[in-house]
Amino acid sequence: MPMPDFKTYDDNNIFAMILRGEIPNKTVYEDDFALAFHDINPQAPVHVLVIPKGKYISMADFTANADDAEIAGFMRAVGKTAEILDLPDPGYRLLANHGPHSHQEVPHLHVHIFGGKHVGPLLMRGWEGKIKMPNMD
Numbered sequence: 001m002p003m004p005d006f007k008t009y010d011d012n013n014i015f016a017m018i019l020r021g022e023i024p025n026k027t028v029y030e031d032d033f034a035l036a037f038h039d040i041n042p043q044a045p046v047h048v049l050v051i052p053k054g055k056y057i058s059m060a061d062f063t064a065n066a067d068d069a070e071i072a073g074f075m076r077a078v079g080k081t082a083e084i085l086d087l088p089d090p091g092y093r094l095l096a097n098h099g100p101h102s103h104q105e106v107p108h109l110h111v112h113i114f115g116g117k118h119v120g121p122l123l124m125r126g127w128e129g130k131i132k133m134p135n136m137d
């Protein structure tokens with residue numbers, strides 16, 4: 001998948017289309033600030049994405065430009081979604097990719113929630129130069 005341009009919001013990104021109801025999703029939770037839905041390609045027994053309703057490209061864009069109500073509402077939605085999924089005990093991982101170095105593919109802010117098993121070490125091993133990915137320097 002080609003890397004998106006992270007400078008301007010793309011109204012045709014896949015999560016914008018989900019928010020407009022143009023393509024389906026498996027919703028876990030929704031309120032005025034956020035939508036949470038199952039990832040189409042799960043990397044853990046539970047893998048859910050939480051996205052803000054507003055047009056924000058990434059965490060940097062969101063934290064710089066969203067108002068306090070949007071930020072509070074979004075963070076509460078992340079916590080509420082984890083509760084609905086029964087994850088707080090024994091635990092879960094949150095992850096938000098930002099930009100090319102993180103391999104963010106969809107240019108609408110999303111927080112991944114992973115759970116349902118031990119989810120392993122925090123980062124992929126081998127970053128010390130053993131693993132090369134195209135256009136990732």
Ligand code: AMP
Pocket residue numbers: 014023025038039040041042049096097103104105106107
């Ligand atoms: P990231 O690499 O952080 O940008 O993650 C993008 C995530 O979006 C990946 O885990 C994809 O599997 C997921 N994804 C892409 N399209 C869809 C979709 N239509 N419904 C649900 N998840 C999707």
